[in-house]
Amino acid sequence: MLSKRLIQMLAVLLAFALVAAACGDSSSDTTATTTGGGGTTTTTDGGTATTATTTPSTDPFKMGILLVGPEFDQGYSQAHFEGAEWAMDQIGGELISLDFINPADNPGLTPEAVAKDMIDQGAQMVVFNSDDMRDGAFAAAEQNPETPMVWVSGDSAWADGRAYRADLTNLSNVWGQMTFGKMIAGCAAGLTTQTGKLGYLGPLTNDETRRLVNSAYLGAQYCYENYRGLDASDLEFAVTYIGFWFEIPGVTLDATQVVNDLIDGGADVMLSGIDTTQALVRSGQRADGGEALWAVPYDFEDACQEAPSICLGVPYFNWGPAYVDLANSVIDGSFTATWEWLPPDWADINNVNTSTIGYIKGDGLSSENGAFLDQFIAGLGDGSINLYAGPLNWQDGSSFLGDGETATDIQIWYSEQCLEGIEGVCDLG
């Protein structure tokens, strides 16, 4: 009996040994090699200044990026992936990427372990593309102090920020001023709604998502009143959060069902705040059934393709210029731990070389409303329209901005509540 077991064990070990022996040397390949011309840079906000060490090399620059969702989600992760690819095209660099970096899809993987793998492959800069990777980004930055890193959407490098980590001198933050994108999205919705009720499909509740919901609401109110001549207080705006950046079956709410509920509650324009396109897709399906519905997706410039006829446009991130700037700063040794909240290029918000935030109009937006939207964008750009001006109250009735008061960056960034007039629970926790 014992000998039988011994033989079995030896046999399995032998098999593994054969496999191991056949595996050859330790050389390996990397993926997605690209080359291209010169890059451009964008402006940055304040931040702290400690230089991280970089190693001069004649090899192509390598950038690693961890994506929280799938790289082809028609949403947030795809915007990062394509932005990073574009950036590497511009500077002749190579991209190393890995998607689905979240505990539900990859329970055995941690962001810091993936970052280490990327560094071992030669990544000279590692980007964590999600707020959800905060702890992993901190751990990776601590464990690899010589490697410049970027935590997208975070505030760890903002001296005035609540999560400021002065010790992490190799960890930058970058984010786009999507508040403007959401204002434009809200305006398109406010111009189009026939029922006077808008629905917002929210991800999870935190300062960032409340900030974006508030911005969409303010944009909708402004355009409803100023371009349509209707009373802004009559405009209804309902938000439901699913619990995460994208739907996870059995964990989050069902995004499609939430869209159905919002539409059944009277909303005829759905605004999406999640990383994927259920708001547009489901609204499109119901519109095909004869309902008068429209939608505004989010994040990715081609997102309208999922249901173009009802799409009012999409506010999107164009990460390429920011990644070019960050990569160049690593290459020339000027990388510092900075917090950057990048605005649109108001001269042309859809300029791929210069604008981090853009808005592409959809087929569902009428030409008349398109003209109003252009006026609105121009007003935001020249500063004649400032929607974060008092009086504004929080959802619980307390004052956010007094009469004549305008919000500072830090007040907008840390939006503690939804604004008064928004229906839905936004302040859990």
Added chain:
Amino acid sequence: MTSNRLLYALIPAGVVVVAAFGLLLAAGTNGFEPIKLIVEGSIGWPPFEEGTSSKVGDTVMVWVPIALASAGLIVTFNAGMWNIGIEGQIIMGAIFAAFVAREVSVSRPLLIALIILAGAVGGMLWGLLVGVLRTAGGVNEIFGGLGLDFVAASITTYLIIDPWSRTGVASTSGTDPFPDEALLPSLEGTRLSPLAIVITLVAIAGIWLLFRGTLYGLKLKAVGRNRPSSFLMGIPTNRYLLGAFVICGALAGIAGTSQAIGFHFRLIPAISGNYGFLAILVVLLARFRAFWVIPISFFFAMIAVGSSQLQLRLDVNSALGGVLQGTLVLSAMFGLGWAAHRFRKQAEAGAEST
């Protein structure tokens, strides 16, 4: 006869190797490189070379819950029970452990002991519930366990998004990290916890001893093989079934504890990592033998941690690691089953001829 035994032992290994290489070739790789990358991504290449301690630590800490859950499942399988509810037992162990980690403030050694104890109790109670439903309510343990898996997962989500949510945040991404003193002590710069390894090995040795050297284990086996006969022989079968669920649940609870305070350092919705389901495959492959759990679960841990390399290095989706894992299990079970069948037939033929 010895050559036949060697042949029948090599056949399963051969089937596994052929199936694995067939799959990898079909996926457009050269067959060898993905396996090397999985090894490299989990324990380094050459294995355990300098600078791979972080990877090794992660792999070991994935191995711990799989091995603990597998050890527990050996008990319930021997009792004739399909404990599908082990996922819920892992989750409930993590919840109990998280509660103590968040709420209790005592010296670190005592805190760690309390957390592990709480995790074991949480898993044990959830396992006991499956057993009670089975013995007192007549609810098949597969359905009862599956239902309780969902309940445990829902409780986790509720806790994370509401009472234990991060300040100002309602997200299913997880709770705030636990305090440092509540985390399993680990080697510097890694997750590798010697304490977790020791607990796991002791648990496996204990299960081996249970079925090799105790009357309790023998009676448990008897209950699993033939419950009516065992009952007629005077064995209180229901009590033994409940005992099996208690033991398995406790080990699963410790597995969940390891996930919470040894790997993720917080409570997350996917805290079980589906390692309970994976452990079922491990036990089936190990054919209910305790010590085989060690290498087989380590192999699965290597795939879980190392398969990301397929996408990073070969641009092959890392989901291939899961497909590879399933293929290996099925092919190994086929090979082992076929070899056992042939071996038995040959033995019967030999007996008839003498």
